Amino acid sequence: MSDEKSRCCSAGCCYTEELITPYGKKDKWIIGEIHTPQGSVPVISTDISLKDTLGAWKVRWGIGRMDYKINPGLYAVGNPNHASPVLVSANYKLTFDTLRKELFRFDCWLLILDTKGINVWCAAGKGTFGTDELVGRISKVKLSEIVSHRKLILPQLGAPGMIAHEVTKQTGFSVVYGPVRAKDIKVFLDSGFKATKEMRTVKFTVWDRLVLTPVELVAAAKTSLKVFGVLFLINLFAARPFRLADFIAYVGAVVTGSVLTPILLPLIPGRAFAWKGWLLGLFWTVGFIWLNGWFASGFLLLAIGYLLVLPALSAYLAMNFTGSSTYTSFSGVIKEMKAAVPLIALSSAAGIVLLLIAAISA
Amino acid sequence: MKHKYLKNVATLQLSYEKCIGCGRCEEVCPHGVFKIEERKVRLIDKDLCMECGACAKNCPVNSITVDAGVGCAAAVIMGWLTGSEPSCDCSGGGECC
Numbered sequence: 001m002s003d004e005k006s007r008c009c010s011a012g013c014c015y016t017e018e019l020i021t022p023y024g025k026k027d028k029w030i031i032g033e034i035h036t037p038q039g040s041v042p043v044i045s046t047d048i049s050l051k052d053t054l055g056a057w058k059v060r061w062g063i064g065r066m067d068y069k070i071n072p073g074l075y076a077v078g079n080p081n082h083a084s085p086v087l088v089s090a091n092y093k094l095t096f097d098t099l100r101k102e103l104f105r106f107d108c109w110l111l112i113l114d115t116k117g118i119n120v121w122c123a124a125g126k127g128t129f130g131t132d133e134l135v136g137r138i139s140k141v142k143l144s145e146i147v148s149h150r151k152l153i154l155p156q157l158g159a160p161g162m163i164a165h166e167v168t169k170q171t172g173f174s175v176v177y178g179p180v181r182a183k184d185i186k187v188f189l190d191s192g193f194k195a196t197k198e199m200r201t202v203k204f205t206v207w208d209r210l211v212l213t214p215v216e217l218v219a220a221a222k223t224s225l226k227v228f229g230v231l232f233l234i235n236l237f238a239a240r241p242f243r244l245a246d247f248i249a250y251v252g253a254v255v256t257g258s259v260l261t262p263i264l265l266p267l268i269p270g271r272a273f274a275w276k277g278w279l280l281g282l283f284w285t286v287g288f289i290w291l292n293g294w295f296a297s298g299f300l301l302l303a304i305g306y307l308l309v310l311p312a313l314s315a316y317l318a319m320n321f322t323g324s325s326t327y328t329s330f331s332g333v334i335k336e337m338k339a340a341v342p343l344i345a346l347s348s349a350a351g352i353v354l355l356l357i358a359a360i361s362a
Numbered sequence: 363m364k365h366k367y368l369k370n371v372a373t374l375q376l377s378y379e380k381c382i383g384c385g386r387c388e389e390v391c392p393h394g395v396f397k398i399e400e401r402k403v404r405l406i407d408k409d410l411c412m413e414c415g416a417c418a419k420n421c422p423v424n425s426i427t428v429d430a431g432v433g434c435a436a437a438v439i440m441g442w443l444t445g446s447e448p449s450c451d452c453s454g455g456g457e458c459c
Contacts, residue, residue, distance in 0.1 A: 271366060322435045326365075327393065329411060336368060337435055
């Protein structure tokens with residue numbers, strides 16, 4: 001207590017130099033500090049640098065994705081004062097960059113929660129973007145002594161983790177849920193916290209889906225290396241070794257399931273993801289076998305084997321895209337999987353047996 | 363193009379009597395499932411529900427229930443394999459939503 005007192009008043013000034021949110025010298029997006037009665041708050045840039053763009057590109061490809069985060073705490077945008085709005089967000093750098101670039105020429109506070117470097121929606125699902133973290137963070141940065149109003153603007157997709165009325169009960173701050181997308185935040189703030197139905201609705205555009213596919217592809221490629229290892233071993237004593245055509249057939253099925261199906265998602269008939277992937281996988285496999293002339297008596301075992309394995313593989317990868325989608329329910333995924341997983345397993349197992357017979361006894 | 367997932371599976375339940383018409387559910391729902399009419403909530407299309415749980419959690423009078431969970435096949439498989447609740451916690455494997 002006395003320590004605090006001396007720090008605050010000994011210099012005859014009411015502003016302490018204590019930093020509310022620590023940051024590193026390498027954080028080029030911090031462009032200064034703003035002084036408040038409770039300490040200094042880092043001011044952030046609303047410009048996205050080349051380094052930020054490269055960083056975003058890297059995590060989209062799954063490189064260092066689980067460690068792309070900033071320090072949680074309070075940040076300033078522009079030149080905010082005690083009456084400026086407070087926006088709450090997550091400490092995933094990609095999320096943070098998406099938000100700050102929309103705040104050009106705007107004065108506000110950003111309260112960044114510790115979501116362990118996970119985006120708002122996923123963190124809300126896990127509970128890290130949650131009531132306890134928000135309540136704790138408010139008191140940690142002494143928000144009620146920095147702003148004079150009692151209103152927080154949360155991203156709408158943070159709602160699955162928050163109990164708004166509980167936050168108000170514990171801190172006195174009322175909660176307004178802002179728009180789903182950061183790009184709408186300025187319109188929302190300028191219109192007196194009015195979000196249109198369009199701003200409140202999650203979409204899943206072809207672009208949204210496209211940016212998610214690299215991570216799916218990288219994950220599939222990692223598992224595929226094991227498959228290639230096994231095929232290499234089989235080739236050591238196979239009468240008909242696996243060659244380039246087999247490799248292309250396999251890669252095609254992987255790309256069909258993890259890239260093509262997500263991109264074409266709403267255009268493919270049916271609703272279950274596994275079904276959509278299987279259907280496209282079947283087109284690919286039939287087309288490829290036909291082009292290679294494998295619908296002939298000498299290759300029949302191979303053709304049937306691939307027809308059993310490859311569409312099932314595409315189906316499995318497409319089914320995994322439910323985790324990236326913005327509209328699949330838990331109950332729905334369970335229902336889909338109870339039907340799809342046994343079929344995928346049986347089909348692949350039967351197909352693998354046929355392919356092995358074809359390889360060894362050709 | 364509007365995305366549609368499986369029909370008649372969502373576990374969303376509404377207690378019309380308890381509803382005070384505050385509109386919080388309409389505010390938080392990412393798929394426009396709710397609409398407030400004459401100070402009471404109405405379900406627009408239950409099949410659009412993705413069971414994120416935002417409405418139930420933010421309802422001040424507990425008039426909404428839903429089995430919230432992650433609609434993620436990889437999480438469900440992990441849950442089946444490890445015998446635990448499916449969670450979006452894939453930070454170990456590096457594959458996530």
